[in-house]
Amino acid sequence: MLTGTIIYAIINSAILALTAIGFNLTFGISGVANFAYGAFYVMAAYGVWMLIHMAHLPYPLAVLISIGFTTLSGALMYRFVIVRIKGQTLSEVIATFGIGLSVLELFRYFGFVGFEYTLPVFHDKSFIIAGAYVDAQRLFILAFAVALIIALWLFTHYTHLGLAFRGIAQDERTALTFGMDPDRIASLAVSFGAGLAAIAATVIVPLGSISPEEGYDVLIKALAVCIIGGLGSSGGVIIASVVVGFAERFTDSYIGSHWTMIVSLAALLVVLVIKPSGIFGKQKELEERI
Amino acid sequence: MKRRKERIDRGIKARSQDIFALSSWREMLYLAGPRLLPVLICLLLPLILGVYWQKVLMSVAVFAILAISWDILAQSGMISLGQALFFGTGAYCSGIMNHYWGLSPLLTLPIAAICGGLISTLLLLPVLRLRGVYFSMVTLIIPLMLVRVIEATKVFGGTEGLSGMDPLPSTAFEVYLIVILLLAVLFGFRRLMDSDYGLVLKGISDNDRSVINAGINIYWFKAQALFIAASIAAFAGAFMTHVYMFVGMPVFALDYSILPIAAAVVGGPGTLAGSVVGAFILVPLSEVLRGIGGLRIVFYGVFLVVCIVALPEGIFHYIQRKYHQIERWVEVEK
Amino acid sequence: MSLPLLETVHLSKSFGGVQALYDVSFTLKEGELLGVIGPNGSGKTTLVNLITRFVKPTSGEVLYRGNPIHHLSPHKIVRLGIARTFQMVRPFYQLPAFKNMIIPLYSPRAKGLVGGRYGDRNAMALDLLEEVGFERDSFVAYKPAGALPQGYLKRLELAKAIALQPDLVILDELFSGLSLAEVASIVPIIEKMRIQGKTIIMIEHRLRELFRIADRVIVMNYGSKIADGPPDTIMEDEAVKSAYLGSETDSGD
Numbered sequence: 001m002l003t004g005t006i007i008y009a010i011i012n013s014a015i016l017a018l019t020a021i022g023f024n025l026t027f028g029i030s031g032v033a034n035f036a037y038g039a040f041y042v043m044a045a046y047g048v049w050m051l052i053h054m055a056h057l058p059y060p061l062a063v064l065i066s067i068g069f070t071t072l073s074g075a076l077m078y079r080f081v082i083v084r085i086k087g088q089t090l091s092e093v094i095a096t097f098g099i100g101l102s103v104l105e106l107f108r109y110f111g112f113v114g115f116e117y118t119l120p121v122f123h124d125k126s127f128i129i130a131g132a133y134v135d136a137q138r139l140f141i142l143a144f145a146v147a148l149i150i151a152l153w154l155f156t157h158y159t160h161l162g163l164a165f166r167g168i169a170q171d172e173r174t175a176l177t178f179g180m181d182p183d184r185i186a187s188l189a190v191s192f193g194a195g196l197a198a199i200a201a202t203v204i205v206p207l208g209s210i211s212p213e214e215g216y217d218v219l220i221k222a223l224a225v226c227i228i229g230g231l232g233s234s235g236g237v238i239i240a241s242v243v244v245g246f247a248e249r250f251t252d253s254y255i256g257s258h259w260t261m262i263v264s265l266a267a268l269l270v271v272l273v274i275k276p277s278g279i280f281g282k283q284k285e286l287e288e289r290i
Numbered sequence: 291m292k293r294r295k296e297r298i299d300r301g302i303k304a305r306s307q308d309i310f311a312l313s314s315w316r317e318m319l320y321l322a323g324p325r326l327l328p329v330l331i332c333l334l335l336p337l338i339l340g341v342y343w344q345k346v347l348m349s350v351a352v353f354a355i356l357a358i359s360w361d362i363l364a365q366s367g368m369i370s371l372g373q374a375l376f377f378g379t380g381a382y383c384s385g386i387m388n389h390y391w392g393l394s395p396l397l398t399l400p401i402a403a404i405c406g407g408l409i410s411t412l413l414l415l416p417v418l419r420l421r422g423v424y425f426s427m428v429t430l431i432i433p434l435m436l437v438r439v440i441e442a443t444k445v446f447g448g449t450e451g452l453s454g455m456d457p458l459p460s461t462a463f464e465v466y467l468i469v470i471l472l473l474a475v476l477f478g479f480r481r482l483m484d485s486d487y488g489l490v491l492k493g494i495s496d497n498d499r500s501v502i503n504a505g506i507n508i509y510w511f512k513a514q515a516l517f518i519a520a521s522i523a524a525f526a527g528a529f530m531t532h533v534y535m536f537v538g539m540p541v542f543a544l545d546y547s548i549l550p551i552a553a554a555v556v557g558g559p560g561t562l563a564g565s566v567v568g569a570f571i572l573v574p575l576s577e578v579l580r581g582i583g584g585l586r587i588v589f590y591g592v593f594l595v596v597c598i599v600a601l602p603e604g605i606f607h608y609i610q611r612k613y614h615q616i617e618r619w620v621e622v623e624k
Numbered sequence: 625m626s627l628p629l630l631e632t633v634h635l636s637k638s639f640g641g642v643q644a645l646y647d648v649s650f651t652l653k654e655g656e657l658l659g660v661i662g663p664n665g666s667g668k669t670t671l672v673n674l675i676t677r678f679v680k681p682t683s684g685e686v687l688y689r690g691n692p693i694h695h696l697s698p699h700k701i702v703r704l705g706i707a708r709t710f711q712m713v714r715p716f717y718q719l720p721a722f723k724n725m726i727i728p729l730y731s732p733r734a735k736g737l738v739g740g741r742y743g744d745r746n747a748m749a750l751d752l753l754e755e756v757g758f759e760r761d762s763f764v765a766y767k768p769a770g771a772l773p774q775g776y777l778k779r780l781e782l783a784k785a786i787a788l789q790p791d792l793v794i795l796d797e798l799f800s801g802l803s804l805a806e807v808a809s810i811v812p813i814i815e816k817m818r819i820q821g822k823t824i825i826m827i828e829h830r831l832r833e834l835f836r837i838a839d840r841v842i843v844m845n846y847g848s849k850i851a852d853g854p855p856d857t858i859m860e861d862e863a864v865k866s867a868y869l870g871s872e873t874d875s876g877d
Contacts, residue, residue, distance in 0.1 A: 095598050101544075101588075101590070220430075262442065276424070486745055499714075505699050506727070506731055507697075
């Protein structure tokens with residue numbers, strides 16, 4: 001039982017990390033808290049579903065198109081809404097929240113609720129690892145999460161755009177003096193975040209079914225993980241995912257599945273009391289504003 | 291011949307500044323009218339409306355109070371995405387006190403307001419030191435998390451909630467209580483926000499470095515603003531518990547978080563009166579649109595985004611501007 | 625010997641990899657006017673930020689009247705009697721100038737001034753502004769701060785500091801952006817503060833104007849203190865000259 005729990009805990013952490021990375025990236029780079037994040041996640045999943053069932057496209061193609069479409073939506077949201085109100089936190093928060101809300105409830109209104117809204121798993125097989133059943137999809141998620149994190153690391157350290165992202169994330173003003181266009185970078189950051197949400201969706205959703213509720217759940221989880229780990233810090237997100245992932249899984253196995261959300265809430269409150277800026281939070285409070 | 295739009299104060303506005311306001315009935319009416327008229331309407335409406343619309347009026351008042359609470363926080367630099375947190379905490383506090391300890395509503399209402407305010411403030415105290423976005427995020431997820439916690443642990447009635455609360459003395463009492471409270475909150479806190487105390491709060495929101503530099507503890511002031519706003523909203527929650535004689539998970543629903551923001555933004559952020567205007571528009575509208583179900587929220591969402599981007603000043607400001615100023619085209623000299 | 629009003633002991637600050645301030649120690653006697661000068665980036669503003677605790681020191685201490693203050697919150701330090709102005713003036717632009725004074729007058733430090741809890745801050749604001757040169761009959765105090773020229777904005781900053789009835793005033797580049805005439809009209813206000821017994825630290829780039837009024841000057845370069853003495857000795861100091869002008873050996877090609 002213990003090894004099984006540990007394995008599932010690792011996988012749970014991978015899922016959380018995948019979910020939260022996009023939100024963290026957008027915020028770290030452009031300072032935009034994208035409250036429509038959950039909506040992008042769900043939109044991508046429904047997109048794949050619709051492309052498969054209505055346009056009869058093959059699964060991989062549907063996935064690619066949906067991810068692309070979601071990324072584009074992120075850019076459009078930036079271009080038409082955020083850019084007019086960028087810098088005014090009040091408006092940014094309300095606007096992204098309003099958009100996310102409208103999209104999710106629109107899906108709910110049009111009846112996209114029910115068990116038939118599922119995506120097929122990539123490979124229908126199960127393995128036995130250390131005495132526990134683990135299905136291929138979950139293993140894929142784990143491998144994919146690791147691969148994605150490595151890919152992102154390489155991206156932000158070895159490509160021009162990635163280095164630009166890191167630069168702006170560390171010190172916006174200095175980065176701007178190097179001639180980077182803040183709007184373009186922010187737009188890319190929002191699109192990237194949306195795209196990562198889409199990628200996470202296509203990989204994770206096959207485990208269950210899609211529903212608009214997922215959108216809110218994803219947003220909550222991403223926010224919780226990011227706050228615990230420290231907004232803007234990728235290392236923090238990973239550590240927080242592991243902490244919360246393990247806590248949730250062990251609670252589920254040894255105490256009862258009802259308590260998992262309480263554990264997450266408790267973790268959040270504990271972090272807020274001890275170190276509100278998160279585990280690796282770089283909240284410089286006053287210093288950064290002088 | 292080029293023309294431009296010019297806006298100047300109306301004659302009567304200039305004539306009613308300072309002590310000159312007392313110079314004639316007309317000037318006094320100009321100033322008193324906009325304040326007295328809504329008060330009179332609010333007080334007379336319950337008499338002419340039928341039972342159904344009285345309930346709608348109560349709903350309007352509740353959401354208006356939530357919107358005012360939101361506006362106070364927003365002016366102090368805290369954008370709450372979770373008015374439902376304060377509302378729900380107050381609702382549960384009064385529900386618990388009435389259900390388990392049998393306290394009368396006349397006691398539970400004020401106590402729940404204070405307790406709800408206190409609990410919410412304590413919960414949010416740690417994030418006051420951080421950037422504003424943290425506050426928004428935490429206020430968003432805590433009520434949603436609480437819903438799931440209640441659902442899972444079945445505490446305080448769990449999914450069924452607590453029912454069988456004592457009602458308030460009479461429907462007339464209910465309606466007038468909330469309406470009068472709304473007016474008291476509106477005018478009372480309007481004065482507060484216009485006073486020097488309010489200026490400090492707005493200063494914290496605009497340039498907190500400056501306020502710290504004056505030796506003022508900004509976190510203490512933020513906590514005060516939070517407590518005030520949370521208590522008002524908690525009272526609204528406690529009130530609803532006794533009106534419906536029920537409290538359950540739905541009190542933490544997103545509806546109670548979103549509609550107040552929409553009302554404040556549409557009506558005019560930064561003026562408490564705008565929140566009331568917004569509530570008077572949106573709540574009856576949402577009743578009328580009840581038939582289209584979930585699409586309502588889509589409607590709010592879209593409306594919200596459009597207003598925030600295109601008409602940030604809000605309806606109240608627009609009306610206020612028209613009342614005080616006239617616009618006309620003038621020619622531009624070369 | 626009386627206790628120095630302010631003393632820093634081996635004060636250092638590094639931001640990540642950048643050493644902004646390194647081992648700076650100096651004392652300040654009550655009633656002195658101390659000038660702090662140095663090329664751009666030499667750590668002058670960091671020093672002020674450390675004293676007023678807007679920034680935490682990496683090591684070292686700051687003592688005020690003999691008591692350590694470097695671990696207190698910034699607003700508590702203001703309440704002890706230290707006031708500062710900012711190099712980058714940022715008033716509340718849409719508010720009239722006198723409304724900008726309300727917040728400092730709301731401070732616990734301003735209690736004596738405003739005559740009780742419900743005293744009229746508006747009237748006091750206008751009085752204070754008049755003392756720093758906002759002529760009453762021109763009604764300039766009623767103009768929105770966004771419409772005021774730099775000279776008036778600097779005076780507003782000064783008035784905000786004076787409202788806090790401080791014992792130690794730190795002025796960060798007060799003279800920058802002002803014409804000679806404007807500087808000449810602000811100096812009497814500073815003199816008046818000295819007569820009232822206030823101790824003043826002035827960070828400046830305008831050396832000529834500063835040297836006329838300073839008792840003592842500290843020179844900073846690359847985060848360290850390189851000289852400390854009365855203005856005439858400082859002007860002759862070799863290290864100071866090379867810091868500002870570059871020495872003969874490093875006139876490169």
